[in-house]
Amino acid sequence: MSTKSNSYKALESWLGTGLLISNGNLWHQRRKAITPTFHFKILESFVPIFYKCGIILVNCLKEKVGKVPFDITPYMSNCALDVVAETAMGTEVKAQTNPHDEYPKSVLRMTKLLADKMYNPYWNLLEPIYTLLGKKKEETDLLKLLSTFPLELLKRKENEKNNHPSSRENGENKNIAFLELLVRIKETKNPAFKSEQDIKDEVVTFMFEGHDTSSMALVYTFWLLGLHSEIQEALFQEVSQTLVGKIPSMEDYHKMDLLNRVLKESLRLYSPVPLVSRMITEEIVLPGSGYRLPAGTQVVVSMYSLHRRADLFPEPEKFNPDRFLEPIKHPFAYVPFAAGPRNCIGQKFVMLELKVIVSLVVLNFEIHSSNKNLKLTRDILLRCLNGPNVSLTLRK
Ligand code: HEM
Numbered sequence: 001m002s003t004k005s006n007s008y009k010a011l012e013s014w015l016g017t018g019l020l021i022s023n024g025n026l027w028h029q030r031r032k033a034i035t036p037t038f039h040f041k042i043l044e045s046f047v048p049i050f051y052k053c054g055i056i057l058v059n060c061l062k063e064k065v066g067k068v069p070f071d072i073t074p075y076m077s078n079c080a081l082d083v084v085a086e087t088a089m090g091t092e093v094k095a096q097t098n099p100h101d102e103y104p105k106s107v108l109r110m111t112k113l114l115a116d117k118m119y120n121p122y123w124n125l126l127e128p129i130y131t132l133l134g135k136k137k138e139e140t141d142l143l144k145l146l147s148t149f150p151l152e153l154l155k156r157k158e159n160e161k162n163n164h165p166s167s168r169e170n171g172e173n174k175n176i177a178f179l180e181l182l183v184r185i186k187e188t189k190n191p192a193f194k195s196e197q198d199i200k201d202e203v204v205t206f207m208f209e210g211h212d213t214s215s216m217a218l219v220y221t222f223w224l225l226g227l228h229s230e231i232q233e234a235l236f237q238e239v240s241q242t243l244v245g246k247i248p249s250m251e252d253y254h255k256m257d258l259l260n261r262v263l264k265e266s267l268r269l270y271s272p273v274p275l276v277s278r279m280i281t282e283e284i285v286l287p288g289s290g291y292r293l294p295a296g297t298q299v300v301v302s303m304y305s306l307h308r309r310a311d312l313f314p315e316p317e318k319f320n321p322d323r324f325l326e327p328i329k330h331p332f333a334y335v336p337f338a339a340g341p342r343n344c345i346g347q348k349f350v351m352l353e354l355k356v357i358v359s360l361v362v363l364n365f366e367i368h369s370s371n372k373n374l375k376l377t378r379d380i381l382l383r384c385l386n387g388p389n390v391s392l393t394l395r396k
Pocket residue numbers: 019020021031205206209210211213214217271272273275276277336337338341342343344345346347349350
């Protein structure tokens with residue numbers, strides 16, 4: 001009934017045949033092959049990585065305790081980059097302790113450039129102007145840098161494997177990175193992965209989808225908690241009662257109901273992916289309104305607007321995690337991870353990552369937000385132009 005709309009073609013130069021933008025049979029084969037790599041056993045093996053990166057984040061944030069309010073975005077970006085590099089590539093980039101500024105900054109610039117194209121239906125025709133304005137060259141330079149980084153990591157991983165060949169031999173999925181799982185799929189002659197390039201495209205997609213989205217989700221969640229001290233306090237109580245004095249397990253994170261609702265509410269108000277778009281492949285008539293959408297129609301679904309509909313979410317602007325104590329009013333009312341066959345394959349991964357990191361920060365600090373309002377801007381992701389700035393107090 002629908003496929004990805006033409007606007008996604010703007011991402012092709014970067015993400016190649018990766019899952020996010022591929023269509024038809026290739027997408028189907030890839031999705032089928034990749035789905036088992038998000039099995040809960042594999043996610044469980046990532047918890048220590050999330051935890052380690054969260055502890056490093058806490059240590060970095062300690063330097064800010066008692067100081068003037070600061071922008072939390074680079075801290076979250078570096079933490080999310082550490083997580084995604086180790087889970088996707090099995091390699092530590094140490095972005096938090098040795099900030100690898102170039103990659104996150106280039107991702108930011110690239111998503112802005114590509115968003116200009118994605119939201120302009122005539123961008124194909126405007127290509128000469130794009131070239132004249134120097135944007136084409138900028139895109140090519142950024143592309144080089146953005147694919148060099150994962151390739152460098154791929155090489156480093158290859159060297160590590162050659163130096164420690166035993167790490168592959170026991171056949172278990174313990175702490176095996178996404179990259180390694182894809183290499184194994186390719187070795188089984190799966191038609192979804194015929195070449196190294198196919199693997200690279202998926203790893204780049206994973207790095208893109210898994211880095212910036214998680215980073216923005218953390219930013220908005222901490223800002224909201226910093227504005228709502230009573231909810232932050234209740235969350236601190238829940239986290240400290242569940243986690244203190246033990247090495248947390250995946251089950252512990254699933255048990256924390258308020259933590260889950262806080263994250264869901266943050267993703268409702270500030271969905272890092274603010275909209276998706278599709279092309280209708282067969283005519284449909286919308287139930288209720290009776291509007292007819294002919295085949296070929298490009299449809300945009302704005303999560304930002306949908307999640308603010310007062311008939312679906314009373315007092316929609318209010319940060320109220322308790323609204324998720326009630327069932328959602330419509331199966332498609334709440335879609336931060338989209339819905340249907342092209343929904344987010346990484347949603348369980350990211351919810352677990354967010355739970356581990358948010359609980360560690362809340363356990364260690366009281367967060368106070370200085371901005372009462374955010375100046376939002378939309379490129380491919382929902383971004384914030386004014387911080388947000390927070391100050392921190394160390395919890396005893
Ligand atoms: C809070 C964080 C995240 C949000 C809000 C989010 C949201 C979404 C949304 C809305 C889509 C549909 C996109 C579209 O159709 O245009 C999507 C697709 C996708 N996401 Fe996520 N995502 C997040 C994190 C992740 C992570 C961590 C990964 C990887 C580990 C990931 C991997 C993917 C992939 C590969 C697709 C394409 C799936 C397909 O088309 O079959 N995402 N995500």
